[in-house]
Amino acid sequence: xxxxxxxxxxxxxxxxxxxxxxxxxxxxxxxxxxxxxxxxxxxxxxxxxxxxxxxxxxxxxxxxxxxxxxxxxxxxxxxxxxxxxxxxxxxxxxxxxxxxxxxxxxxxxxxxxxxxxxxxxxxxxxxxxxxxxxxxxxxxxxxxxxxxxxxxxxxxxxxxxxxxxxxxxxxxxxxxxxxxxxxxxxxxxx
Numbered sequence: 001x002x003x004x005x006x007x008x009x010x011x012x013x014x015x016x017x018x019x020x021x022x023x024x025x026x027x028x029x030x031x032x033x034x035x036x037x038x039x040x041x042x043x044x045x046x047x048x049x050x051x052x053x054x055x056x057x058x059x060x061x062x063x064x065x066x067x068x069x070x071x072x073x074x075x076x077x078x079x080x081x082x083x084x085x086x087x088x089x090x091x092x093x094x095x096x097x098x099x100x101x102x103x104x105x106x107x108x109x110x111x112x113x114x115x116x117x118x119x120x121x122x123x124x125x126x127x128x129x130x131x132x133x134x135x136x137x138x139x140x141x142x143x144x145x146x147x148x149x150x151x152x153x154x155x156x157x158x159x160x161x162x163x164x165x166x167x168x169x170x171x172x173x174x175x176x177x178x179x180x181x182x183x184x185x186x187x188x189x190x
């Protein structure tokens with residue numbers, strides 16, 4: 001088993017290091033490779049999110065339906081002048097909405113799972129690499145920073161780029177419609 005894992009690591013390492021070696025400049029290679037690695041993390045996280053939503057769609061729809069039902073009942077109680085019923089139903093609607101919100105927040109947090117693996121791999125390759133920091137930033141950060149200081153902003157940039165590309169990627173556009181109530185299913189298939 002250990003031999004298989006070692007071969008897998010060597011194979012993955014050879015693929016991941018390739019974008020770092022293409023540019024002639026070491027700094028350019030590091031930045032390009034780190035951005036591509038960050039984009040891979042974003043895509044893997046998005047694929048994981050879409051799988052979790054697909055596998056739990058019935059549960060998500062049940063939570064959403066319960067929140068809407070309780071909200072409608074609270075409106076009816078308010079219109080009927082039943083203040084106690086309104087307060088109880090409104091609290092139940094808020095609880096149902098909270099369960100739905102935190103379920104989706106948990107799914108969204110699942111998008112981040114590739115990042116620690118990417119940083120662990122980068123540590124095997126770039127642990128000794130340090131980037132100089134110039135004044136006034138050196139007052140806060142010291143004379144140099146390591147690979148995480150570069151990778152994390154590039155990951156954020158990759159998330160932003162992916163967010164801008166999402167409307168042009170049919171698979172991810174449909175998944176966004178399942179997560180975001182402001183996107184209609186018809187708009188997702190355009």
